[in-house]
Amino acid sequence: MPRPQWHAPWKLMRVISGHLGWVRCVAFEPDNQWFVTGAGDRTLKLWDLASGELKITLTGHISPVRGVVVSDRHPYMFSVGEDKLVKCWDLECNKVIRHYHGHLSGVYCCSLHPTLDVLCTGGRDSSVRVWDIRTKNQIFCLSGHKDTVASLLTQGVDPQIISGSHDSTVKLWDLAAGKAYATLTHHKKGVRALALHPNKYLFASGSADNLKQWKCPEGVFMKNVDQTPYRAVVNCMAVNHDDVMVAGYDNGSIRFMDWKTGYNFHTEQTRVQPGSLEAEAGIFDCCFDKTGTRLITCEADKTIKVWKEDENATPETHPIEWKAVAPGTEKRW
Ligand SMILES: *[C@@H]1O[C@H](CO)[C@@H](O)[C@H](O)[C@H]1NC(C)=O
Secondary structure, eight states, rough: OOOOOOOOEEEEEEEEEOOSOOOOEEEETTTSEEEEEEEETTTEEEEETTTEEEEEEEEOSSOEEEEEESSSSSEEEEETTTSSOOOEETTTTEEEEEEEEOSSSOOEEEEOOOOSSSEEEEETTEEEEEETTTTTOOEEEEOOOOEEEEEEEEESSSSEEEEETTTTTEEEEEEETTTEEEEEOOOOOEEEEEEEOSSEEEEEEEEETTEEEEEETTTTEEOOOOOOOSSOOOEEEOOOOTEEEEEEETTTTTEETTTTOEEEEEEOOOOOTTTTTTTTOEEEEEEEOOOOEEEEEEEESSEEEEOOOOOOTTTTTSOOOOOOOOOTTOOOO
């Protein structure tokens, strides 16, 4: 392992309460003023990032909300849920203006294409569906996964759609042809988490067997990142511009890693809030704000937590525990 880049450890900055169920998903709006969360209480809540105050609660889903995304180009937000519903919200009047019909069971993830008016959704029916935002038409029903589609990414270059499934594969899709052009079979357990690197042409995938990094467009395997012997289920991953990679686990751990080396420079065990059972420590989703300096986690104790770098930390107070090893004698994982 080459010498890791030093990163400050991250610390808890704020705990936000308000949801009455597990908080399952989070997304930021383009101007970074507010973010939205979706939860087991069937609501979406919009929160002011600076103050942590609730702006509005939106109702309409009849089952837990599992995915949410805010458009960078239109005043729209999209949400998906276990009720099979895919909704388009108009953010000027905070009302649902469109539904996209087709999923046969719960919808667990969604992603908006950055340049086309296309929304992708995936869920328990093992399909990835591609929708025309305006006409509500289903452009493609992408089939091939053999189990729940749990995570989705979209980008403007190939692969324009990346999906991770409980069938333990990651598929790279050709959006023009409506077909998978690669299936990555390196994981041995379900893939619930995917994250694009914000400025490199790379992505990461997470499963209980490992965190892995891949090159676009072909999906060439780069490396395994997780070096812990015991591994919990990974529910979410995120990467910021400073090469900090975060993974959130079902057991309440949040691990911070240096992207380039995979070095785990900091781990947090989330503390459940009073009134919650100890067992209710679980991280369901995580997301950096648009600046990459705040991290939001969505948790099983019904809270939302805001994290930031510890500004008092230095390489002296938090040294990298790393030893150069002779080539060929590295520990293998
Ligand atoms: C939770 O899982 C992570 C990742 O596998 C591990 O590093 C951590 O020690 C676990 N924490 C607990 C409290 O078991």
